[in-house]
Amino acid sequence: MLNFLKQHRLLLSGVLILFCGWFYQSLPDKLFNAPYSSTILSEEGRLMGAHIASDEQWRFPPVNDVPEKFAASLVAFEDKRFYQHIGVDPLAIARAVNLNLQQGRVVSGASTLSMQVIRLSQQNPPRTLWNKLKEALKAIRLETKYSKTDILKLYASHAPFGGNVVGLEAAAWRYFGRAADQLSWAESAMLAVLPNSPGLIHVSRSRAKLKAKRDRLLRTLMEQNILSSLDYSLALVEPLPVKPEPLPRLAPHLLDTLTQQQQQQQQQQQQQQILATASQFNTNIKYSTQRAAIQIAKHHGESLALRGVNNLAMLVIDNKTFKVISYVGNTPRDDAKQFGHAIDLITRPRSTGSTLKPFLFANMIQQGEILPETLVADTPVRYSGYRPKNFNRDFHGAVVARSALASSLNIPAVNMLSYHGVERFLDTLRQMGLKHLHRNARDYGLPLILGGAEASLWELTSLYANLAFIAQQNQSSKWRYYQQPSLLNIGSTTTKLINKLTPPAAWMTLQSLLEVTRPGNAGYWKRFNSTHKIAWKTGTSFGHRDAWAIGTTPQYTVGVWIGNASGEGRPGVTGVTLAAPMMFDMFNRLNLDGSWFDKPITQMKSINICKDDGFLATDSCEPEEYFIPQTTHFERISPNHQRIHVVEENGELLRVHSGCEVVRNMRAINWFVLPPDQAFYYKQLNANYQALPNWRSDCVEDLPLANGTDQNPISLIYPRDNTQVYIPKDLANERSKVVFKAVHQTPSARLFWHLDNTFLGITEDIHQQAIWVNAGKHTVTLADEKGRQVSQNFDVLSE
Structure with missing residues (x-):
């Protein structure tokens, strides 16, 4: 024998080198190539939904940790010397050979967990002696490449658990309706014995065999002092699962959207030869908040369906962190095949209605074009064939800008946009992140502010959250940027867009939104009285196709859209009647602390404005102190005050001038007077408004001489x-x-x-x-x- 080895040592050396090469290369870089289910997890790591894998198996992405109860149960049942052997257990092999010889047939295989991992990775090849030998050698190689903990993870992630359930996590949710780390000893033991005989898990058969195997394993755990006698007794009386549990469906539309986005990324990565990862989406969504949102959406969805309104969407953003904590993409339905229920409407652009008005208001404050107290015209108006109308078809003549915003008056908004400029505002909206504004300013025109633009619920809710975020900033540089909400818990990926608003302008806008009302519906709005302050705005698109309600506090922003995915309008579909109640229901389920935005007084300066109309004060009006942003240059002098000269005759004030009266007999007074068209409507709603006194009869003849400063009547x-x-x-x-x-x-x-x-x-x-x-x-x-x-x-x- 020694001579044989000497004579063939070169050959033997070559064989040894080839074997070592084969042994080293016997395992691929990626042991398992099976497709995985897409899963979505809450911020707390709780399952919110899943998609079945492409091979129709419920195979969740690989586990990060194997729960101690399952690991102990598995090792006790499958491979009790798992932590001592090198992938092959010689004692188990000897025992199996002896037992098989005694029985005259194969009754024991002596497979270790490492060998079973190899077998699973090769999709269970035929049990021949040659395959068994390769399996043993690869198991040894597995032990040199992976730790014992990693091998347990591989097994737990890919073992069959009956039917089309693969992997521990999928089995825990399918059979017990909760995560694997929340299972009891009895439940963990049942899952530990199941891969050995996955056919035992059946609603109507083999249940006695399955329970017997589980109970024997529990006794073994007790004998090994892993399980106390009390825990053992309690575990024995736990029943087996009656039927598979349905998986959670708390964020189905978000899961669809994220899966689609990942598939698009994977296609790009494949072109660049980059490996894709498993589809497990760790989100920032709070589990309890999402459950509350789904309950609210179901309740409102059922009542809306009776009115022929089939779709809704809701988004909740944490204003401090800009994390999305709730995401309801559409009406929750078990059957999503009708009425577009499968569409994620949070990302779909819709007509904005009146939801952009606060941002025109805020930007005009910042640019020194208006103040919240400034009077704006509300009279019939027509711009090149375009004739805006208020929601209730009434006119106020002139109205305070903050009241016009709170009442969502259309004509003042159009007048304000005309003054500000469509192109400037359109550019601002694009800088704030509205990505669906593809037309030019001329095409949009003044209807831009009344719903002529399109934006998604994601974009609009983000704008309002930014308004709240900016209003809370101090002198730091944070307010200079718009923040992008984050869905996934993957670190800071916020895209920063340049912002023109300062905290004072944002704060003044939010203060105005506290007074939101709609004329003609004052009684209805009383339903929304709350102990918490909420700045909010509604919107309704032309034809009653879209109903919006978006509200914000220092803590949260809630955005709601209601309508039909098909674009079909329905009578009564308005923001106030449909979207606002749902928004307030969501606020009632949030943990509001009752705080409100502090006035950023250190970033403001004092000016004097006319008390009557909110323009810069002159000698002809009663001034009052008012605080505006430090960087704002408000220079609009009041056009609505005149200094007139009067005399009193028979208890009546009469206007006079130097051509008809001696100067020493005249009295100079300041008078608030609006243009005739504004005054015509204004005095109908403001009983304290007084028209200019009449001219004394003898002064009329020479009136044109004194009319240079008089307003055209x-x-x-x-x-x-x-x-x-x-x-x-x-x-x-x-x-x-x-x-x-x-x-x-x-x-x-x-x-x-x-x-x-x-x-x-x-x-x-x-x-x-x-x-x-x-x-x-x-x-x-x-x-x-x-x-x-x-x-x-x-x-x-x-x-």
Whole structure:
């Protein structure tokens, strides 16, 4: 034998080298290539949902840790010398050979857990002697490559547990409805014996055999002093699972979205030859908050369905951390095949309604164009054929800007955007992260502020959360950026976008949103009284297709969208009636601490404004101190105050001038006076508004001499100057008349109407004229008895 070895030592050395090479290369870099289920976990690590793997197996991503109870049960049942052998157990092999010879057939295989991992990775090849030998050698190689803990993880992640359930975590959820680390000793023992005979798990058969194997394992654990006698007795009486438990469905739409995004990333990675990871999504969502949100969504979804409204979505953001703590992508339904219930509507763009108004308001404050107390016009208006209307079709004449925002008045918002500029505002919205604004400013026009744009619930809720975030910042640089909410718990991935707003501008906007109301629905809004302060805004798109409600506090922002995924409108679909109740229900389930935004007084400066109209104070108004952002340059002087000279005769104030009265007899007073068209509506809602005193009769004759500083008392409400007028045809296919409307500061005044130098007639008290007008450019002129007049040009569009 020695001579044989000497003579063939080169050959033997070569064989040994080949064997060592084979042994080293016997295991692939990735032991298992099976597809995994997609799972989504809460911030606490709790399962919220899963998708079955592409091979129709419930195979969750590999476990990070093997629970102690399962590990102890598994080792006691499958491989009691697991921590002592090197992958092959010689004592077990000897015992198995002796037992098989005695029985005359194979009754024991002596496989270790390491050998079983190898067998699982090779998808259970035929049990031949040659395969068994390779399996043993690869098990030894496995022990040199992986630790004992890692080998247990591999086994627990890929062992079969009956039916199409693979892996410990999937089995724990399918059979017991909770995570593997929450299982009892009896449950852990049952799962430990199951891979050995996975067919035993059945609702109606083999249950006695399964229970017997489990109980024997429990006794073994007690005999090994792993399980106390009391725990053993309690474990024996625990029943087996009756049937598989349904997996949680707390975030199905989010799971769909994340899976789709990952698949797109994997396709890109494959092109770059980058390996993809298992589909386990660790989110920032709070489990209890998500459960509450799903319950609220189900409740509202059921009542909405009765009204023909089939879809909704809701998002909750933590304003401190910008983590998304709740995500409801659509109406929760078991059957998601109808009415677009399978669509994740949080990411879908919809008409914004009035939800962008606060950001125009905030930016105009920052730019020094308005203050919350500034009066803005609310009268009938037309811009190049576009005629905005308020929700309730009423006019206020003039309204405080913060009240216009809180009441969601459309005409003041359009007037404000016209002053600010569509292109500037559109650029600001894009900088704030609205990604669906693909048209230019001319195409959007002034309707941009009333729902002419599109944005997703994700984008809009992010904007409001940023408003709250900015309002809470001190002199640090954080307020200079917009924050992007984070869904996944993968560290800081926030994209920072440059921000133009300062904390004072954001705070002033939120203060105005505390007063949100809608005219005509005051009684309904009382339902939303709360002990907690919430700044909130609703929105409704044209045709009642979209209903929005977004609210924010220092802690949280809640955004709600309601409508039909198909875009079909329904009567009564408004933000106040449908979306707001759902939003407040969600706020009621959040742990609000009752705090509110502190006034950033250190970042503000003091100015004096007119108490009546909120413009910069002059000598002609009563001033009051007001705080504005330090970086703001508000220079709009009040246009609504005049200094007039009066005398009192018979208890009546009469206006006079130096041409008709001695100066020493005149008294100079300040008077708040609005333009005639604004005053016409304003005085109907404000009983304390007083028109200018009449001129004394002997002063009227010389009035034009003193009228250089006097306001024109005539105002043409329709048509406005340089507007386009479209005249429809009636049922007889004839062009209709155009109804012109004007107001005079003096209600009893007479107006003389002219069209293109053609006299039309005289009106008293109610100044309206119905006129046939041909297509083309025209000029309308009005004059009163004192010779004061106004002329405006307009263009009648042809068919």
